[in-house]
Amino acid sequence: MQGRGLTLPALDPAGVPAVAGSDYPEAFRALVERGQRQRLGDALGLKNFGVNLTRLPSGCASSLRHWHSRQDEFIYVLEGTLVLITDAGEQVLTAGMVAGFPAGRRDGHHLVNRSGSDALFLEVGDRSAGDEGEYPDHDMIWRNVDGDQAYVYLHRDGTAY
Amino acid sequence: MQGRGLTLPALDPAGVPAVAGSDYPEAFRALVERGQRQRLGDALGLKNFGVNLTRLPSGCASSLRHWHSRQDEFIYVLEGTLVLITDAGEQVLTAGMVAGFPAGRRDGHHLVNRSGSDALFLEVGDRSAGDEGEYPDHDMIWRNVDGDQAYVYLHRDGTAY
Numbered sequence: 627m628q629g630r631g632l633t634l635p636a637l638d639p640a641g642v643p644a645v646a647g648s649d650y651p652e653a654f655r656a657l658v659e660r661g662q663r664q665r666l667g668d669a670l671g672l673k674n675f676g677v678n679l680t681r682l683p684s685g686c687a688s689s690l691r692h693w694h695s696r697q698d699e700f701i702y703v704l705e706g707t708l709v710l711i712t713d714a715g716e717q718v719l720t721a722g723m724v725a726g727f728p729a730g731r732r733d734g735h736h737l738v739n740r741s742g743s744d745a746l747f748l749e750v751g752d753r754s755a756g757d758e759g760e761y762p763d764h765d766m767i768w769r770n771v772d773g774d775q776a777y778v779y780l781h782r783d784g785t786a787y
Numbered sequence: 788m789q790g791r792g793l794t795l796p797a798l799d800p801a802g803v804p805a806v807a808g809s810d811y812p813e814a815f816r817a818l819v820e821r822g823q824r825q826r827l828g829d830a831l832g833l834k835n836f837g838v839n840l841t842r843l844p845s846g847c848a849s850s851l852r853h854w855h856s857r858q859d860e861f862i863y864v865l866e867g868t869l870v871l872i873t874d875a876g877e878q879v880l881t882a883g884m885v886a887g888f889p890a891g892r893r894d895g896h897h898l899v900n901r902s903g904s905d906a907l908f909l910e911v912g913d914r915s916a917g918d919e920g921e922y923p924d925h926d927m928i929w930r931n932v933d934g935d936q937a938y939v940y941l942h943r944d945g946t947a948y
Contacts, residue, residue, distance in 0.1 A: 632884065633875070635871070635886045635887055635894070636880060636884060636885070638884055639883065639885060666887070667861060670861065670885070671892075672889055673889065673890070674890065675835075675859060675861070675911065677861050677887075698833040698834060698836060700833060700836075700838050702863075702909060710797050712796060717793055717794070719793075723798070723799055724797070724798050724799075724827055724838075725797040725798065726795075726796055726798070726827070726828065726832060726833050726838075727796055728833055728834065731796075731832075733796070735796060752835040752836050752913055754835055
């Protein structure tokens with residue numbers, strides 16, 4: 627897991643495996659499944675929040691547009707150009723720009739790479755208990771189950787996917 | 788607070804005020820007081836964790852070497868060269884390198900800029916309640932008071948600074 631001779635608590639992200647794919651219901655996977663996440667926070671032994679170094683190839687989105695009830699999110703753009711989409715519309719973010727999504731604000735967000743090159747960003751989210759949320763553009767919500775040990779995707783009427 | 792035409796939930800850090808100085812007891816301020824922090828998380832309305840964009844000029848440290856009992860910390864180096872000092876010794880971190888300090892690990896850490904140029908990094912820390920900690924190189928600890936609304940610096944024997 628280490629590179630350039632660094633040892634924990636320091637880490638070269640180049641040594642952290644990248645995870646691709648999506649656990650969304652099949653119908654929603656195409657837009658997001660090529661994104662690659664390196665789970666830096668987990669690799670560093672952090673528990674209270676997650677930190678991913680996420681690479682989105684051209685045409686890929688970070689997620690479906692969504693919001694969280696209890697967990698904050700933060701992103702910092704490192705490379706490339708991303709379009710942030712919220713209820714208010716679209717904004718173009720380049721290297722050094724940031725965005726934040728406070729828990730409980732019912733304004734769905736996601737990042738889409740419409741450029742011809744990869745985009746790279748850091749994403750941070752805390753792990754406050756009892757989180758749930760919605761995908762305002764789709765008939766989908768998520769709810770935590772098993773005492774926050776897992777979550778499920780549901781239709782808005784509560785039926786399972 | 789906004790720049791380049793971005794509006795919340797997006798933000799250009801250039802529009803966020805930089806805060807310098809230190810609330811350490813006077814004897815401990817010299818090493819850290821020239822560091823400048825832009826409180827991006829606060830500017831974005833986040834509550835569950837803080838995100839600072841921190842600039843350390845040559846000769847400046849991020850803090851005294853310290854550890855937290857309940858709060859995780861993460862750093863991502865954006866520019867320059869920083870020396871990470873922990874119980875195990877020193878490691879040199881350059882742009883793109885990260886470090887993480889899990890809550891409760893009693894290994895004091897800080898970052899020192901021994902180069903001739905500024906260093907810039909992101910630092911993230913959650914706000915878990917009941918946090919306290921120690922400065923292993925000094926006769927100093929901190930304890931939260933007033934139901935986590937404030938903290939105090941104490942000598943190891945519990946007497947006030």
